[in-house]
Each structure stands twice: as C-alpha cells, then as structure tokens.
Amino acid sequence: MENKVGSAEKVGMSSERLERIQPAMQKYIDNGMLRGMTTMVARKGEVVHFEQLGHRDKEAGKPMTADTIFRIYSMTKPIASVALMMLYEYGEFLLGDPVAKFIPAFAELKVFDRLDGDQVHTVDLESHVTIAQLLTHTAGLTYGFLDDSPVSGLYRQNELMTDPGLTLEEFIDKILEFPLAYQPGSVWHYSVSIDVVARLVEVISGQPFGEYLKEKLFDPLGMNDTAFGVPADKLDRLSAMYGLPDISSTHMESMIEAYQAGFNERIDVSGTYPVDMPQTFVRGGHGLFSTTWDYMRFCQMVLNGGRLNGHQILSPKTLELMYSNFLPADLLPWKVADPPDYGYGYGLGSRVMMNPGEAQMMGSVGEHGWAGAAKTYFWIDPAEDMAGVFMSQSMMSPDPIQQLFRNLAYAAIVE
Numbered sequence: 001m002e003n004k005v006g007s008a009e010k011v012g013m014s015s016e017r018l019e020r021i022q023p024a025m026q027k028y029i030d031n032g033m034l035r036g037m038t039t040m041v042a043r044k045g046e047v048v049h050f051e052q053l054g055h056r057d058k059e060a061g062k063p064m065t066a067d068t069i070f071r072i073y074s075m076t077k078p079i080a081s082v083a084l085m086m087l088y089e090y091g092e093f094l095l096g097d098p099v100a101k102f103i104p105a106f107a108e109l110k111v112f113d114r115l116d117g118d119q120v121h122t123v124d125l126e127s128h129v130t131i132a133q134l135l136t137h138t139a140g141l142t143y144g145f146l147d148d149s150p151v152s153g154l155y156r157q158n159e160l161m162t163d164p165g166l167t168l169e170e171f172i173d174k175i176l177e178f179p180l181a182y183q184p185g186s187v188w189h190y191s192v193s194i195d196v197v198a199r200l201v202e203v204i205s206g207q208p209f210g211e212y213l214k215e216k217l218f219d220p221l222g223m224n225d226t227a228f229g230v231p232a233d234k235l236d237r238l239s240a241m242y243g244l245p246d247i248s249s250t251h252m253e254s255m256i257e258a259y260q261a262g263f264n265e266r267i268d269v270s271g272t273y274p275v276d277m278p279q280t281f282v283r284g285g286h287g288l289f290s291t292t293w294d295y296m297r298f299c300q301m302v303l304n305g306g307r308l309n310g311h312q313i314l315s316p317k318t319l320e321l322m323y324s325n326f327l328p329a330d331l332l333p334w335k336v337a338d339p340p341d342y343g344y345g346y347g348l349g350s351r352v353m354m355n356p357g358e359a360q361m362m363g364s365v366g367e368h369g370w371a372g373a374a375k376t377y378f379w380i381d382p383a384e385d386m387a388g389v390f391m392s393q394s395m396m397s398p399d400p401i402q403q404l405f406r407n408l409a410y411a412a413i414v415e
Contacts, residue, residue: 026053037390037401042300045300045303075370076283082302103199111180134196154178168209230289241266243393245395291391325346350368
C-alpha cells in the first residue's frame with residue numbers, strides 16, 4: 001500500500017462530496033475544541049481522502065503533517081486481538097479454553113461480593129475465565145478510571161495504570177492480586193482484559209509482545225512508525241496532547257468535573273505514556289504510537305481478507321469470526337459510559353454493527369472498529385470495502401466529531 005491519494009471517482013465516491021469534510025472539521029479547530037487532526041478515507045484499496053488540519057504542537061507553531069505520530073491508546077486493542085488470533089491459526093488454543101491453561105493464577109481468582117467497611121468480601125468463581133471472554137470484555141475485569149465497581153477503586157488505590165516501569169508480566173501479576181469485579185460471562189464491562197490478551201501472546205509464542213508485533217505484524221504490513229515508543233529521531237513528529245486530565249491518573253468522575261469546568265488545555269502524559277520505555281511499557285489495551293498511514297495499512301489488511309504487501313496475516317474466515325457478534329441478547333446494549341452503544345454487538349476485540357437504525361449512524365451490518373481515549377477513531381466496513389481513520393490528540397474529548405467525519409465519508413459514496 002503506497003502513501004498516495006487516488007481518484008475518488010475510480011472507486012465509486014465523489015471527490016466533490018469528500019471536500020465537505022474539511023470545512024466541517026475546521027470548525028472544531030476554529031472554536032478551540034481541537035488543536036489539530038488528520039482524516040483519511042479508503043475504498044476498494046485506494047486512499048481517496050487524506051487531510052491534515054491545525055497543529056500537532058500549537059504552542060511551537062508546528063503544523064499537523066502527514067507523518068505526525070499519535071498516542072493511539074485503546075486503538076492498540078484491535079491490534080493486540082489480531083496478534084492473539086494469529087496464534088489461534090496455529091492451533092495453539094481454542095476460544096473456550098480457560099485462561100488458566102496458560103496463566104495458572106487465573107484459576108485462583110476470587111470475585112468481589114461486597115464491602116464491609118474497608119474489608120473486601122469475595123466469593124469463588126462460578127466458572128473459569130475463557131480466552132473468548134478476555135477478547136469480548138466479559139471476563140469480569142474492570143478499569144481504574146471507571147467508577148461503577150469497588151474493584152475499580154482498588155485499581156486506582158494501587159496505581160495500576162500509572163506505572164510504566166512495570167513489564168507486561170508484572171502488570172498482569174499485579175492485576176491478579178485483586179478480585180474480579182463480576183462473575184465471568186455475566187456482564188460486558190470495559191477492562192484491562194486485552195492487556196491479558198497481550199500477555200497470552202507472550203506466554204504462547206515465547207516472545208516479548210512488542211517484538212512479536214514488530215516481526216509478525218508491523219514489519220510485514222509496512223507499519224514502520226508503529227511501536228511502544230518513539231525513537232529520538234522521530235520525536236519532532238509526535239503530537240502534543242490536549243484536552244482533559246490524563247485518564248491513566250484519574251477516573252471518570254474527575255473527567256466529568258474537569259469537563260464541566262471547561263478544562264481543555266495542553267497536558268503532559270509522558271509519566272503514564274512514555275516515549276522512551278519500549279522495553280517495559282508494553283501493553284495490549286493501550287501504549288502504541290502510530291500514524292494515520294500506518295493504521296490505515298492495518299485496516300486495509302483486514303479489508304483485504306487478512307492480506308497486504310504479499311503477506312497473509314490472517315485467514316478471511318478468522319476475520320469473519322472475529323467480527324461477528326459474540327454477546328447474547330441479555331448483555332446488550334453494552335456501554336463504556338452513558339449512553340449505551342445501541343445497535344452494536346461486540347466481537348473479538350472490536351465493536352460490530354448489528355443495526356444501523358438503532359445505532360443512528362451511517363454504516364453497514366458488520367462494520368467494526370474502535371476508538372482511543374485521546375480522540376483517535378477508525379472503522380472498517382467490509383460491505384462497502386471502505387475504511388476511515390481519524391487522528392487527533394485530545395484527551396477524552398466528548399464532542400461527536402468522529403461520527404460527523406464518518407457520516408460525511410459515507411455520504412460521498414455515489415455508487
């Protein structure tokens with residue numbers, strides 16, 4: 001996949017309609033909501049739209065460029081999930097296998113029951129945690145920035161998300177010191193489960209996760225700027241971070257308070273998302289740095305049935321499985337925060353569109369993708385042979401700009 005923009009009309013899109021994206025996006029820079037962004041759309045193997053607006057560093061006067069590097073936070077998750085499913089294709093595990101088969105401490109987990117003062121009471125597991133439950137966020141784990149479980153509070157009190165000096169193995173070992181928030185399979189709950197997925201890749205492959213990704217995924221796909229750090233000769237390309245306080249050192253209630261106070265400033269996230277610790281700061285749920293072009297290569301590989309640059313990363317049938325809905329009706333709709341994500345199910349590491357009408361968004365049944373905490377977003381639509389990538393750096397910005405961009409891209413389809 002070459003770094004060039006082709007003809008929209010060649011792939012059934014209108015270049016005139018794609019031109020509507022720029023003025024709609026520019027409004028968010030003009031009103032100060034965002035400092036800069038990139039937008040990219042591809043269809044039928046051709047990138048037909050790529051624009052950069054605003055600044056990657058407003059204070060230094062550095063404009064947003066085609067090669068700007070971004071912290072992609074939870075857009076790390078779909079990559080980690082693909083990495084594990086590559087091992088699935090070698091017959092290394094089944095989705096229903098207990099995680100304890102590979103990480104024995106999972107067999108000893110307890111489940112939170114109640115608090116009695118400061119005393120945490122737990123109960124036994126009703127069933128083992130499976131690999132499929134990790135990939136679908138139904139394993140019973142949680143996140144420290146969420147405020148809907150006392151276990152989330154335990155994560156915060158013990159600063160689980162704020163120490164980049166922990167290796168992935170040490171990070172998972174620390175998580176396993178605490179009970180599950182829910183019985184496995186009982187609820188959909190956004191969580192650190194994809195970090196466990198990354199650790200499974202290490203245990204099963206016998207290779208450090210970062211090295212595995214570079215060798216098996218990034219190098220074959222030509223994702224040359226994607227890694228768990230940024231080398232010194234590329235630091236000038238890294239976007240500054242703006243928005244609300246650092247999500248890794250706070251929680252949702254603090255985010256809401258800051259938003260209500262109108263906080264939207266430059267912030268320093270280097271303490272929790274460092275550029276220079278790629279040997280230890282390796283995670284599955286967040287941690288990667290990437291560019292718009294690199295992430296589109298990942299998307300195009302998926303659209304191509306697992307193939308790009310002559311490398312077959314996954315089988316089309318594995319991808320079909322991954323992007324099927326795994327959630328039963330009683331776990332729908334799922335939500336990270338209000339409102340719930342109506343119209344979507346959840347597959348292996350990704351949302352999955354089930355009903356565009358319920359979602360109230362343009363798209364197709366089977367569309368899938370995810371977002372990152374710092375205003376990054378992507379979608380892949382196999383029915384339209386289309387993908388879009390949005391990159392910015394605005395921590396937990398609540399505005400709907402990604403959905404607006406997506407709708408404008410779909411509106412440019414004319415055949």
